[in-house]
Structures are given as structure tokens and as C-alpha cells.
Amino acid sequence: MLTTPQAIDGVLEDLRALLGENGLLHEEADRARYEAGWRYGRGRALAVARPKTPSSVAAVLELCHRAGVRVQPMGANTGLVGASNPDASGEQLVLSLERLSSTIDVDPIGRTVLVDAGVTLSQLNQALEPHGLFFPIDLGADPQIGGMIATNTGGTRLLRYGAVREHVLGLEVALADGRLWTDLSPLRKDNRGLDLKQLFLGTSGTLGIVTRAVLSLAPLPKQTTTAWVALQSGEGALELLAHLERGVGETLSAFEVLSRNAFEATLRHGAGLTNPFGELSPEVAALIELSTPMGPQQMDLESVMLTSLEVFMTEREDLVLDVVPLKPQAAWHLRHQVSESLRHEGHVLALDVSVPRSQIARFTRDVREDLARHFPQVRMCDFGHWGDGGTHLNLVWDPAEVDQPRALTEELQTRIYGSSFRDYGGSFSAEHGVGPHNQDHYETLSSELLLSTCRALKEHFDPARRLGNVRLEGSSTAG
Numbered sequence: 001m002l003t004t005p006q007a008i009d010g011v012l013e014d015l016r017a018l019l020g021e022n023g024l025l026h027e028e029a030d031r032a033r034y035e036a037g038w039r040y041g042r043g044r045a046l047a048v049a050r051p052k053t054p055s056s057v058a059a060v061l062e063l064c065h066r067a068g069v070r071v072q073p074m075g076a077n078t079g080l081v082g083a084s085n086p087d088a089s090g091e092q093l094v095l096s097l098e099r100l101s102s103t104i105d106v107d108p109i110g111r112t113v114l115v116d117a118g119v120t121l122s123q124l125n126q127a128l129e130p131h132g133l134f135f136p137i138d139l140g141a142d143p144q145i146g147g148m149i150a151t152n153t154g155g156t157r158l159l160r161y162g163a164v165r166e167h168v169l170g171l172e173v174a175l176a177d178g179r180l181w182t183d184l185s186p187l188r189k190d191n192r193g194l195d196l197k198q199l200f201l202g203t204s205g206t207l208g209i210v211t212r213a214v215l216s217l218a219p220l221p222k223q224t225t226t227a228w229v230a231l232q233s234g235e236g237a238l239e240l241l242a243h244l245e246r247g248v249g250e251t252l253s254a255f256e257v258l259s260r261n262a263f264e265a266t267l268r269h270g271a272g273l274t275n276p277f278g279e280l281s282p283e284v285a286a287l288i289e290l291s292t293p294m295g296p297q298q299m300d301l302e303s304v305m306l307t308s309l310e311v312f313m314t315e316r317e318d319l320v321l322d323v324v325p326l327k328p329q330a331a332w333h334l335r336h337q338v339s340e341s342l343r344h345e346g347h348v349l350a351l352d353v354s355v356p357r358s359q360i361a362r363f364t365r366d367v368r369e370d371l372a373r374h375f376p377q378v379r380m381c382d383f384g385h386w387g388d389g390g391t392h393l394n395l396v397w398d399p400a401e402v403d404q405p406r407a408l409t410e411e412l413q414t415r416i417y418g419s420s421f422r423d424y425g426g427s428f429s430a431e432h433g434v435g436p437h438n439q440d441h442y443e444t445l446s447s448e449l450l451l452s453t454c455r456a457l458k459e460h461f462d463p464a465r466r467l468g469n470v471r472l473e474g475s476s477t478a479g
Ligand SMILES: Cc1cc2nc3c(=O)[nH]c(=O)nc-3n(C[C@H](O)[C@H](O)[C@H](O)COP(=O)(O)OP(=O)(O)OC[C@H]3O[C@@H](n4cnc5c(N)ncnc54)[C@H](O)[C@@H]3O)c2cc1C
Pocket: 038, 072, 073, 074, 075, 076, 077, 078, 079, 080, 083, 084, 097, 117, 138, 139, 140, 141, 142, 143, 144, 145, 146, 147, 148, 149, 150, 151, 152, 153, 154, 155, 156, 204, 205, 206, 208, 209, 210, 211, 339, 340, 431, 432, 468, 470
């Protein structure tokens, strides 16, 4: 810890010498955008370091290691659990990867790319398009590749392509003491015992800072077709999902669900939206997407979707209220505006939960009924990736009606995380990872073996506990 103003000035001077004038931001106004998260997380940074190369990331870490400065890694700052922002101490150096973004080296035959950690998802996909390839993780934000690796991002197409973990072949990581570990192999098959890179995936930068990666890519779809389907119930949505998987197989690339509350709130606040179902506001609205790298000469994808939906409507006419095929851009426009729209409805407590897929309709109904009985001031606006058992239980209330929001937040988190875990064998963090927003619950709901393994890993990679504000080893052991 830096104790004197002279020591602080000394470190800042060394960092400036290392990174150049633009590489270090120290003024309050310059720091502001790094100090608050998209939804949670707010603190004060010592300064913001913005190295441009892997070796300068390592050099910053070495300097901080020697000076005893804690470091907060930051990607695009779109994380949803407050894990990318500094704490309130004013002693953490934010290490932003935003300028480490010059390398995008595509191997079209290998179907891989070597990419810098600070490249954003949209920049990467733009560079891949001419090669007929893409990085198939889709979400309503534009994160950096390093941040996606650190959080093992899921997103709307996990059903078809898996999470980020499935696509990382090689990795380079700067360690807390300034060493740079490089294993940028593009091998798809490599079975030599422990897969070291996996330790840095989904561990929120607590064991090291990702500087470069080799990613496996997917062929860019030549056809994509989408429809919104209005359904009587959550169970009906699951029946439709199972029917589509049996009928259209691999072409099913997304199956997203909005509850009535989430659907109506999005239509109220979203820009340029109209209700695809006209006047109807269904209990459940599902967005389905089919896509394929085959061209229309080989497969008429729209007919495949419509035929499959027609069969379902004939067999289960009790379940479907309406089917509206829409161009993909229009269909996704509605889906991608849900999170932002809910912010206009009041205070939002966002819980990102998963349960076994077959249980998700029962689980969400149980939570909704429980809330109506015990917390009438709270409205559940749930939506999410039902195709892979994930749901965002966004709980909204009017701040004027709640005297003690912290106590209410704590009570709701404990109740819902606990129920998803104990009653359904689910997870309190389906895809957003661990951060200050859910740290306490992580500790309560994790096994002692998991916590002690994390403790041993932290001791190995970062014994002085200087990296990040997430405590996968448990906060009682924090240094
Ligand atoms: C509108 C919206 C929609 C979203 N939808 C989804 C979704 O569908 N699925 C989903 O999974 N997430 C979703 N997210 C969450 C978020 O986009 C992901 O968690 C994302 O991958 C975070 O990447 P980032 O670059 O913004 O990382 P940041 O938010 O900057 O950081 C996240 C964590 O990673 C660490 N970190 C960042 N960069 C590095 C690095 N190079 N090395 C080591 N550690 C690092 C940080 O310290 C922090 O712990 C959404 C967010 C928004 C705002």
C-alpha cells in the first residue's frame, strides 16, 4: 500500500515514463468513466494506466508489484456485477486494455484468429467478415475480447456455439509479478494433462491479465431467419424449443424468451419499436433464430422454419397464440433493448440465474408467485436465454416506495439465489460471473473445496492479493 504522497507521486512518475503522457490518466475528469460500471460498481481510482503492448502490460504489473500497488483490470467496462471498477479507497490503479488493440491476425484455413485483448467484439467481427468467418458470441453490449475471456461470456447464441470457453485455443497472460506467460498455440487437439489457460477463463482477472488470445471461429451464416412467437405459457415455450431442436437440428441458433412484464416495458421505452403481435401482450414471447452457412440454393431456411412452426401449431394449437416472421435486424432490435428499457421503469435489481432447462418455466413461475405474496412492491420483468436454461430475473421497484433498498436487495438475493440453488440445483450466476454485486452469495453458495482450491491458486499467482476486486478465494482471506 502506498502511504505517502511522495511515494504515490513516485509511482505515477514511473508509470508516465513507461507509458507516455497519453498512457496514464490522472485527472479526476479523465478518470470518471473508468470509475463507474454499466449497472453496478462505483469507486475512485489512483490513476488509469493504458498500455499498448503485452510487454508494457507486464511492465506495469512489475512496477506495481514492486511498489505494492493494487491493480484493477478493465476491458470495455460492460460487466454487470461491478467487477471492473475500482473500490472506494482511491488506491487501485485501473489497468485498461483499451489501447492494446492493434493485432487481428486471421488464419482462414485454420479458422482461427490471433487477437489483442483490447480489440472489441464488433471490431473483431468486422475484420473477420471478408473471410466469411465470425466470433459467434452475441450479446447486447460491445465488450473487449480480454473481458469476454475473463468473464467467459455466454450470450444469446450459447445454445448453438457454447460460451467463450469453447473458443479459446491459446492465451497470453501477464502475471501479478510482471512475468508474461505465452501459449498462443492454435491447436484444437492438445491433451497434455492440465490445461493451464482454463484457470484464467472466467476468473475475472484475479489470477492474471489476458493480453492476447487465439480464438476458434465459426463460418459466417449465409442465411438467418427469425420469428417472434406468442405463447400461452412458459411450459409451451419449452415444448416449442424441444420441437424445434428435433425438427431443425443445428440450424437453431437462438431461443430467447421475454415475460409479459419485460415485453411491455421494452415496448414502452425502446426506440422505434412496435408490438409484433399488434394488440396482443402474451404471457410469454419467444424469439427464435435459425441460421446456416448454406446458401438459399442448398437450403430454403425460411421454409424450414415456417414448416416446423406450422407442424407445431397443428399439433399443439392450444399453446401458440401467434407467429410473426420478421427480418433478423428488426426481431433482434426488440430483444436487445430489453435491459436498457427496464432502467426507465424504476430501480432494477438484476439477478442472472440458471436452472436445468426443463425446470425454467416452473422456476420463474414459482419466483413470480413468491414475490407477489411477500414483496408486492416488486415487479419481476424476467427475460433471457431459455435455450440454455438462463434467465435474467430483473426485479423492478419504485424507489419512492422502498425505505431500505439495501436490506430489500439483500433479502431478495438471499431468497432467490438460495431457492435456485437448493430447490432447483441452479446457479446464482448463469453468465455474468462473480463481482461485488454477488460476492457474499458466491461465498455462501460455494463448497469449501472450491474456495480452498481458489485460495491455493491465488496464493500461487498473486500471493499479495493485488489483482482485481473479486475474491474467488473468499473475502475472509483477503490481504
Ligand atoms: C446491455 C448488456 C448486455 C449484456 N449481455 C450479456 C449476455 O448476454 N451474456 C453475458 O455473458 N454477458 C452480458 N453482458 C455483460 C458483459 O458484456 C460481459 O460480462 C462482457 O464479456 C464483459 O467484457 P468487458 O470487456 O466489458 O469487461 P469489463 O466489464 O471491463 O470487465 C469484466 C471483468 O473482467 C476483468 N477483465 C477485463 N479485461 C480483462 C483482461 N484483459 N484480463 C483479465 N481480466 C480482465 C475485469 O477486471 C472484470 O473482473 C451484457 C452487458 C450489457 C451492458
